[in-house]
Amino acid sequence: MQRVLDYVEDHLDSELDLAALSAVAAFSKFHFHRQFSAIFGLSVHRYVQLARLRRASQALAWDRDASVTDIAMDAGYDAPDAFARAFRQRLAQSPSAFRKSPDWSSWLAAFGPLDNAKDKIMQIIFEKNDVAVLTVPDTPVALLAHRGDRAKLRESSERLRTWSAAAGLAPETGRPNFMVFRSEREPDVPEDYSVDLCIGTDRAIAAADAPVTAGVIPGGRCAVLRYPGNSNNLEPAALYLYRDWLPQSGEEARDFPIYARRALVPVPNMQAHEVVVELYLPLK
Structure with a gap:
C-alpha cells in the first residue's frame, strides 16, 4: 500500500486504473480495491481523483500562466466542463472562482482524506x-x-x-x-x-x-x-x-x-x- 501511494503521487499523468495499481501492490485486482478501501476509508478511484484535483487546485492558485483547459487536461479530464463539475462537487467552487478567490477552508476539508490516508501507514519511528x-x-x-x-x-x-x-x-x-x-x-x-x-x-x-x-x-x-x-x-x-x-x-x-x-x-x-x-x- 505504501508503494501504491508513492506510485500515485509520482504518476498522476499516467493511467492509474485498478489493474495498474493492483500490480504495483502485488495484489489480485479482485481483492485490491476492497483492501485499499478497508485500510484508507476511501476507494482507489476517489483517492486518485482527489490527488489529481489537489494538484489542479495548486496550479489554479499559483500558476497564473496555465489556462483552466490545460489544467483540466493535466488532471485527466477530456473536457473543461467535466473538470468543472468534479471540482465544484469537491470544493464547492468553480475552477475560475477558486483561481480568483480560493476558499481554503473548503480546500482543507476536501483534501483532508488524502493526508488521513497517508498518516495511516506512514508512521515514522524516530530515534x-x-x-x-x-x-x-x-x-x-x-x-x-x-x-x-x-x-x-x-x-x-x-x-x-x-x-x-x-x-x-x-x-x-x-x-x-x-x-x-x-x-x-x-x-x-x-x-x-x-x-x-x-x-x-x-x-x-x-x-x-x-x-x-x-x-x-x-x-x-x-x-x-x-x-x-x-x-x-x-x-x-x-x-x-x-x-x-x-x-x-x-x-x-x-x-x-x-x-x-x-x-x-x-x-x-x-x-x-x-x-x-x-x-x-x-x-x-
Whole structure:
C-alpha cells in the first residue's frame, strides 16, 4: 500500500486504473480495491481523483500562466466542463472562482482524506540519533501572524505568498521559510490556533507592508529533527521531541516556541515529500 501511494503521487499523468495499481501492490485486482478501501476509508478511484484535483487546485492558485483547459487536461479530464463539475462537487467552487478567490477552508476539508490516508501507514519511528543539537544564528524574517481557525491558514499563506512575490522574495530565490507554532495543532477552541508564517530576509519592512511585519527568530542552541514524511502534519515529530527525546536528553527547553524550517517553499506540482522540513526545539 505504501508503494501504491508513492506510485500515485509520482504518476498522476499516467493511467492509474485498478489493474495498474493492483500490480504495483502485488495484489489480485479482485481483492485490491476492497483492501485499499478497508485500510484508507476511501476507494482507489476517489483517492486518485482527489490527488489529481489537489494538484489542479495548486496550479489554479499559483500558476497564473496555465489556462483552466490545460489544467483540466493535466488532471485527466477530456473536457473543461467535466473538470468543472468534479471540482465544484469537491470544493464547492468553480475552477475560475477558486483561481480568483480560493476558499481554503473548503480546500482543507476536501483534501483532508488524502493526508488521513497517508498518516495511516506512514508512521515514522524516530530515534535519538535522528536529533542533532545545533547552535543557530539570529534569523531576521518577514512575518505574517495567523491567528484563528487552522482551516483559514491557506488564506494567510496566500497573502504572504502574494506579498513575497511583489517584494522580490518569491520561492525561486531559494530563501528559507519558517512556521513558528505558538499553539497546538488542534486546540480545543479552533480560534485559539496561532502560528507565525515567516520568510527569511533582512530587507526593511515598512508600515505599508502590513499585515507583514519585521521579526527575528532568535538564535541559540536547538534540537533539530529532520522530518522525511508528510510535512502537512508535523505533530508526530513534535511529540517525539517533547515526549521522548527531551526528558531523556538532560536538556531544558528555552522560552521560544518550536518551529519548522523549510528548505524549499512548495511550488505548483511539488509534492509534500519533496520539501525538506526541519523541526527546531529551542534549548537553554
